Structure formats: structure tokens, C-alpha cells
Amino acid sequence: xxxxxxxxxxxxxxxxxxxxxxxxxxxxxxxxxxxxxxxxxxxxxxxxxxxxxxxxxxxxxxxxxxxxxxxxxxxxxxxxxxxxxxxxxxxxxxxxxxxxxxxxxxxxxxxxxxxxxxxxxxxxxxxxxxxxxxxxxxxxxxxxxxxxxxxxxxxxxxxxxxxxxxxxxxxxxxxxxxxxxxxxxxxxxxxxxxxxxxxxxxxxxxxxxxxxxxxxxxxxxxxxxxxxxxxxxxxxxxxxxxxxxxxxxxxxxxxxxxxxxxxxxxxxxxxxxxxxxxxxxxxxxxxxxxxxxxxxxxxxxxxxxxxxxxxxxxxxxxxxxxxxxxxxxxxxxxxxxxxxxxxxxxxxxxxxxxxxxxxxxxxxxxxxxxxxxxxxxxxxxxxxxxxxxxxxxxxxxxxx
Amino acid sequence: xxxxxxxxxxxxxxxxxxxxxxxxxxxxxxxxxxxxxxxxxxxxxxxxxxxxxxxxxxxxxxxxxxxxxxxxxxxxxxxxxxxxxxxxxxxxxxxxxxxxxxxxxxxxxxxxxxxxxxxxxxxxxxxxxxxxxxxxxxxxxxxxxxxxxxxxxxxxxxxxxxxxxxxxxxxxxxxxxxxxxxxxxxxxxxxxxxxxxxxxxxxxxxxxxxxxxxxxxxxxxxxxxxxxxxxxxxxxxxxxxxxxxxxxxxxxxxxxxxxxxxxxxxxxxxxxxxxxxxxxxxxxxxxxxxxxxx
Amino acid sequence: xxxxxxxxxxxxxxxxxxxxxxxxxxxxxxxxxxxxxxxxxxxxxxxxxxxxxxxxxxxxxxxxxxxxxxxxxxxxxxxxxxxxx
Numbered sequence: 001x002x003x004x005x006x007x008x009x010x011x012x013x014x015x016x017x018x019x020x021x022x023x024x025x026x027x028x029x030x031x032x033x034x035x036x037x038x039x040x041x042x043x044x045x046x047x048x049x050x051x052x053x054x055x056x057x058x059x060x061x062x063x064x065x066x067x068x069x070x071x072x073x074x075x076x077x078x079x080x081x082x083x084x085x086x087x088x089x090x091x092x093x094x095x096x097x098x099x100x101x102x103x104x105x106x107x108x109x110x111x112x113x114x115x116x117x118x119x120x121x122x123x124x125x126x127x128x129x130x131x132x133x134x135x136x137x138x139x140x141x142x143x144x145x146x147x148x149x150x151x152x153x154x155x156x157x158x159x160x161x162x163x164x165x166x167x168x169x170x171x172x173x174x175x176x177x178x179x180x181x182x183x184x185x186x187x188x189x190x191x192x193x194x195x196x197x198x199x200x201x202x203x204x205x206x207x208x209x210x211x212x213x214x215x216x217x218x219x220x221x222x223x224x225x226x227x228x229x230x231x232x233x234x235x236x237x238x239x240x241x242x243x244x245x246x247x248x249x250x251x252x253x254x255x256x257x258x259x260x261x262x263x264x265x266x267x268x269x270x271x272x273x274x275x276x277x278x279x280x281x282x283x284x285x286x287x288x289x290x291x292x293x294x295x296x297x298x299x300x301x302x303x304x305x306x307x308x309x310x311x312x313x314x315x316x317x318x319x320x321x322x323x324x325x326x327x328x329x330x331x332x333x334x335x336x337x338x339x340x341x342x343x344x345x346x347x348x349x350x351x352x353x354x355x356x357x358x359x360x361x362x363x364x365x366x367x368x369x370x371x372x373x374x375x376x377x378x379x380x381x382x383x384x385x386x387x388x389x390x391x392x393x394x395x396x397x398x399x400x
Numbered sequence: 401x402x403x404x405x406x407x408x409x410x411x412x413x414x415x416x417x418x419x420x421x422x423x424x425x426x427x428x429x430x431x432x433x434x435x436x437x438x439x440x441x442x443x444x445x446x447x448x449x450x451x452x453x454x455x456x457x458x459x460x461x462x463x464x465x466x467x468x469x470x471x472x473x474x475x476x477x478x479x480x481x482x483x484x485x486x487x488x489x490x491x492x493x494x495x496x497x498x499x500x501x502x503x504x505x506x507x508x509x510x511x512x513x514x515x516x517x518x519x520x521x522x523x524x525x526x527x528x529x530x531x532x533x534x535x536x537x538x539x540x541x542x543x544x545x546x547x548x549x550x551x552x553x554x555x556x557x558x559x560x561x562x563x564x565x566x567x568x569x570x571x572x573x574x575x576x577x578x579x580x581x582x583x584x585x586x587x588x589x590x591x592x593x594x595x596x597x598x599x600x601x602x603x604x605x606x607x608x609x610x611x612x613x614x615x616x617x618x619x620x621x622x623x624x625x626x627x628x629x630x631x632x633x634x635x636x637x638x639x640x641x642x643x644x645x646x647x648x649x650x651x652x653x654x655x656x657x658x659x660x661x662x663x664x665x666x667x668x669x670x671x672x673x674x675x676x677x678x679x680x681x682x683x684x685x686x687x688x689x690x691x692x693x694x
Numbered sequence: 695x696x697x698x699x700x701x702x703x704x705x706x707x708x709x710x711x712x713x714x715x716x717x718x719x720x721x722x723x724x725x726x727x728x729x730x731x732x733x734x735x736x737x738x739x740x741x742x743x744x745x746x747x748x749x750x751x752x753x754x755x756x757x758x759x760x761x762x763x764x765x766x767x768x769x770x771x772x773x774x775x776x777x778x779x
Contacts, residue, residue: 046496097610097623106507108529110483113565117487127566135476135508135529140679144613149620152611152680153530153537156475156508164526171544177608192483195490196503199741200734201753251550253516253525255466258504259734267522270467274550388504389513391525433713497745501711501738 013082053221053328100150104161108135158387184226221328248279254390293322411455645675
């Protein structure tokens with residue numbers, strides 16, 4: 001049987017509330033900078049919270065005129081372009097029809113329907129032509145701009161979508177369907193999602209406190225992160241800089257409830273175990289866990305249970321971070337941001353702190369990085385992403 | 401050269417919105433609490449049960465463990481109307497409010513989640529959006545998961561209804577008259593299907609998708625078809641035919657029809673399915689099991 | 695609002711949510727173990743009551759209640775403490 005080709009990351013691009021330059025994003029994460037704050041684009045008068053992780057830096061408008069392009073599309077487009085530039089990918093080294101794009105998302109272009117609904121009915125564009133009617137724009141617009149003709153799709157696997165896109169890209173490379181894949185996640189905050197989470201009583205009034213005893217809920221965030229994936233042999237052959245590896249990944253369904261996680265973390269445990277098994281990594285070999293860590297009472301307790309179950313006694317000393325404490329829950333972009341942070345943690349041997357963490361919850365018996373960044377060698381990191389409705393995707397990252 | 405691993409189309413099921421009230425279909429949803437569940441999810445759940453029954457009838461009673469059963473859904477509009485309704489309910493009227501039960505249905509991933517929870521199916525779970533080609537992406541994802549041993553069977557689903565919000569246009573054309581239907585295909589590894597003595601409807605061969613950055617869908621389709629044909633040189637090409645994935649019902653529906661026609665002996669040889677939209681294109685081959693393998 | 699009216703409202707709303715004949719609901723049955731409600735359904739019941747009665751309920755107390763009788767008491771207590779309607 002042919003060995004499965006090793007997959008490496010050769011490019012990273014980020015558009016986030018923590019910044020749009022990878023180094024700035026990372027430094028602020030290490031500093032524990034909390035980028036959530038008062039929302040400026042939404043009506044929060046009837047909501048229990050006026051906070052979120054808005055993308056503060058205006059993304060570039062598309063060069064052509066025409067109908068407004070949804071924010072999520074612009075962010076995906078920019079992050080993808082940055083990743084491709086970072087990877088030094090060009091038609092000279094990889095044929096454009098052999099480079100695909102896969103973007104993960106929760107809502108894709110759907111939030112743009114809000115502006116459409118609020119507009120004068122007489123002036124509305126035909127819905128069949130509207131961006132909000134075509135979620136594929138999230139991956140097609142970057143592909144058009146970059147001239148990429150390989151496999152192209154959007155994976156809409158809820159809050160696990162960023163990780164799903166990484167896995168999708170790795171699959172394509174392993175099967176030889178492409179020679180490089182631009183993958184990532186993107187989403188924007190919407191009035192509908194603010195209202196939905198508020199209806200669940202899950203919005204935090206002020207900040208996100210993953211694993212903290214006094215956590216009460218999440219805040220929504222937005223942005224995009226993108227990566228270039230290649231087979232390692234190809235990347236090394238063209239002299240590309242390798243940020244890190246994708247050692248393994250696993251996707252399972254909790255198959256329990258449309259909003260609540262399985263109380264015994266059944267799906268989370270299976271996904272983490274399968275991802276580690278595929279990566280050929282024992283529990284004792286895990287150096288860092290990037291938690292899904294939404295800051296909701298249910299998710300964090302269940303996730304901590306899963307981490308403890310999978311890592312066993314090793315969990316005492318495996319630093320856990322939760323980036324959503326700093327940027328909010330950026331939905332499809334969340335696990336993409338977290339993937340970037342894992343790769344950088346591996347590079348620098350530093351794990352960002354969990355923001356707003358003050359009081360240990362005895363039900364969350366894990367090693368939460370609190371206060372300041374932890375210096376510790378990281379060769380293997382596992383990133384958890386648990387989607388609404390029970391879609392779970394875990395990705396294991398390794399050193400270059 | 402890319403090649404999809406061998407997998408078998410073990411069963412198929414399809415349900416239209418009009419059929420949801422028929423006793424035979426209603427029976428498939430009996431006992432389910434569906435008050436807040438979208439039409440897409442209900443159609444998909446019914447179609448999934450039909451497809452599993454079809455596969456079950458061909459597998460001499462072999463059941464698939466829930467942990468080994470995965471779901472992948474291709475869709476463009478799942479949850480769109482629910483999103484619009486939620487937004488309106490929360491912003492319009494004298495006392496705007498959002499009902500919590502309606503929220504989860506606003507997402508593209510809701511149908512895949514509902515099917516996984518209610519069957520149950522705790523294997524891999526994904527939702528993919530790729531215009532008219534998504535059904536082929538879903539098939540390929542399912543084939544990848546089977547080849548990797550992540551599942552014993554995958555439910556490959558396609559559902560694309562015409563949400564009310566998109567029917568504001570006064571124009572009438574074929575697109576607006578799209579049949580409201582969900583299609584599910586049960587995919588199994590070929591060796592597993594043979595192992596339990598089953599008779600798959602057909603075998604799934606190569607699948608390819610491509611994208612045209614310049615919008616030349618014909619060019620993208622030519623590439624996808626070329627890739628599929630190059631991967632299918634070992635198939636006996638006699639009597640093969642072509643299916644238009646842009647035909648009624650969606651790409652997966654056309655593929656299911658091709659598989660059914662093969663199973664009934666109405667067509668012979670490799671059946672090539674091709675589909676495209678404004679930018680993406682795809683192709684796939686289904687064929688009968690070689691005589692010596694049966 | 696009288697106790698009987700609150701009982702009738704809870705019966706109607708939960709019957710609708712659970713897709714059951716409202717008259718079949720036993721107010722002493724456990725909401726989780728006997729009536730098989732999930733957290734989302736109990737939350738929906740609470741928001742419906744809040745909307746219908748224009749009252750704000752104690753979400754934590756609502757989550758911890760195990761029978762319709764307890765929910766009735768919670769609702770009546772809140773109505774008594776709210777400005778008269």
C-alpha cells in the first residue's frame with residue numbers, strides 16, 4: 001500500500017479582530033489582548049449583550065464596481081491572497097489548474113440578506129443574482145482573483161468549518177486531486193446570529209471566560225484565516241518555507257442534540273482519539289491543546305471532560321488555550337484562527353493565555369494557561385472544533 | 401492522476417415535498433417531533449430512511465452501526481428561509497422576538513445535523529456548497545471517508561428547495577419551477593458490499609471537479625470529464641451513455657437515476673454524469689459490477 | 695392572572711412544543727425523565743410564557759425546575775412581583 005503523503009502548511013494569512021498581519025495577530029494573542037468590545041454595526045438595544053469581536057480594519061473594497069461584496073467574502077479573499085503570497089505560490093512552481101480552494105463557514109454569504117431585506121423593495125436586486133443566495137462565493141471569489149482552477153468548494157460544517165476545510169484540502173492533496181490547496185475559514189457577525197444566541201441565553205454580557213467557574217456565555221466574532229497546504233515532498237522540492245504539518249484529522253458527529261453537546265463528550269472523545277491515532281501520536285505525545293472553548297457553561301465542561309478522558313493523567317501538564325476568549329467566536333473562522341495559533345505555538349514554543357480567566361472551575365480539570373503566555377516546547381498540538389448540531393472536527397498539527 | 405477509491409451505491413431514496421403527506425412517506429417520520437424542523441431536514445430524513453431501506457433490502461439484513469454511518473449533504477439554500485424568518489421576527493412588528501427553537505434551522509448544516517441525530521449516524525458529518533456540482537463533491541467526500549476506514553457506509557445527500565425569499569422575482573422560468581426534492585444515496589466500500597453478499601445498484605467510479613476562474617464552465621467541464629475518462633480506461637466502454645447533472649432534481653438525483661437504470665438493465669456500460677454551473681464543473685462515472693465479481 | 699389560567703397556558707404551550715395532546719400532560723411528571731423534554735424545548739417554553747404574559751422569568755430557576763407544577767409556581771411568583779397588568 002502506498003504511504004499517505006505528508007501534508008505541510010506553507011502559507012498563512014489572517015484577517016482578525018487581533019490584526020491582519022500574522023505577526024501582530026500572534027503578538028497580541030501572546031499578550032492576551034482581548035479584542036472583543038462594543039459592537040458598532042449592529043442594533044443591540046434588545047439584546048442582553050452589546051459586545052463582540054468585530055473586524056475593525058476595513059477590508060479592501062474589490063477593484064471593480066458593482067453590487068457590494070459581503071464582508072465574509074472580502075475577508076476570505078484577502079486572507080487567501082496573503083496566504084498564497086506567504087507561500088510564494090506562483091504559476092511558475094505550481095500549475096494554477098492544480099491549485100484548489102476550500103473555505104469553511106457557518107453562514108457564508110447569508111448575512112448579506114439582512115441588508116437586502118432592509119432595503120427598499122423596489123430597488124432590490126433579483127434574489128437569484130444576490131450574493132447572499134450563493135454561499136460558494138466564499139471560495140470562488142478568491143479562486144477567481146488568484147486564477148486558481150483546481151477543486152473548489154465551501155464546507156459549511158458549522159463551528160467546525162475551519163478545521164473541516166483544512167481536512168478537505170488535505171484529502172485532496174493525499175488523493176492527488178491537486179498539487180496545492182488554499183484552505184481556511186471565514187464568517188461575519190450578523191444580526192440574526194446575535195439574536196439567535198441571545199434567544200438561547202448564551203451571550204455573555206461582557207467578556208468570554210472559557211473554563212472559568214463564572215463563565216456565562218460566548219461573544220460572536222468574525223474574520224478569516226487561510227493557509228496553503230501542499231504535499232511535503234512538493235513543498236521541499238520547490239524550496240518552500242514550511243510552517244508546520246498536518247499530522248492527522250478526524251470528523252465525527254455527536255449525533256445527540258441540535259444545540260447541546262453530548263454530556264459525556266462521546267463525540268469529542270472519539271474525534272480526538274481518531275485524530276491522534278491517524279497522527280500516530282500517543283496521549284503522552286500531545287504538547288498543547290487548542291480548545292474549542294466557547295465560554296458557555298455546557299461546552300467547556302464537556303470539552304474539559306473529553307480532554308481529560310483522552311489525555312488521561314497527561315492532561316495535568318498539557319497547556320490548554322482558548323482563543324475565543326480574545327476574539328470571540330468567529331464561527332467558521334474560529335478554528336482557522338486557532339490553526340494559525342497552533343502553528344505559531346509550535347514555531348515559538350509559546351502558548352497564548354486564556355483571556356479573562358480568573359477562577360478555576362473544578363469541573364474543568366485541565367491545565368488552563370492563565371495570566372500570561374506559557375513558554376513550553378510544542379511539537380504536537382491538537383485543535384478541537386465542535387459545531388452546533390454536533391459536527392466535530394479535530395486536527396493534529398506537528399512541527400515542520 | 402487522481403482516482404476515487406472503489407465504492408458501491410448500495411441504495412437510493414428520494415422524497416419530494418408533495419410526497420411528504422403520503423402515508424408511505426409520513427410513516428418514515430412517525431414519532432419524530434418535527435415542529436421546528438425545516439422542510440429540507442424533513443425531506444432529507446425521509447429520503448435517508450428510504451435509501452437505507454433500499455440498501456438494507458440488498459444486504460441480506462446487514463445493519464450498519466451508528467458510529468460507522470456518516471452523512472454528507474450538498475446544498476445551496478438549506479436554512480435560508482429560516483434565517484430570513486428569524487431575522488424578520490426579531491426586527492419587525494410591535495414586539496419583535498426570536499423563538500429559540502427556530503434558531504438552529506437557520507444554518508446550512510442543519511439538515512446534516514438533524515439526520516445524524518435522528519437516525520442516528522455518528523460517523524463523519526459534512527455539508528458542502530458548490531453550486532450545481534456540490535453533489536459530486538459530497539460523493540467524493542463520502543468515498544474518501546470510506547477508503548480511509550472512517551465509516552462503513554455514508555449517506556450522500558442533496559437537498560435544494562426554492563426558498564420563498566428567492567421567489568420574489570416575477571420572472572418564471574425552469575429554475576423557479578425546480579422540483580422540491582431531497583435525494584440520498586447510500587455509499588459503501590465495494591469490498592464490504594460484496595463481503596456481506598449484497599447486490600449494489602451500481603459502482604461509483606472516478607469523480608472529478610474543476611473550477612474556471614474566467615467563468616468558462618465548458619472548459620472546466622472538459623477538464624473534469626477528461627480526468628474521469630482517463631481514470632476509467634479499465635471500464636468496458638460499450639454502450640455507455642451520458643447523463644446531464646443539470647437535469648431535473650439535481651446532480652445526485654441524476655446519478656441515482658443512472659444507478660437505478662443500470663440496476664434494471666435499461667442501460668449498459670459506464671454511465672458518465674456531467675454537470676456545470678457558472679464557474680464550477682464536475683463529472684463522475686457509475687457502472688455495473690463486472691460479471692466475474694458478482 | 696389566575697393559577698388556572700397559568701396552568702392552562704403552560705398546558706397549551708408545552709403540548710404544542712412536544713406535539714402532544716395538552717390534556718395528556720401530567721403536571722407532576724418529571725419534565726426530563728418522564729416527558730423527555732430537552733433544554734431547548736424548556737427554554738422555548740419559558741420564552742413563550744414570557745412573551746404571552748409580558749413578564750421576565752428567572753432563567754436559572756426555570757432550568758432547575760423539574761415539573762410543570764414547579765413552573766406554574768415560578769410563573770405565579772413572577773407575576774405577583776411584577777407591576778400589575
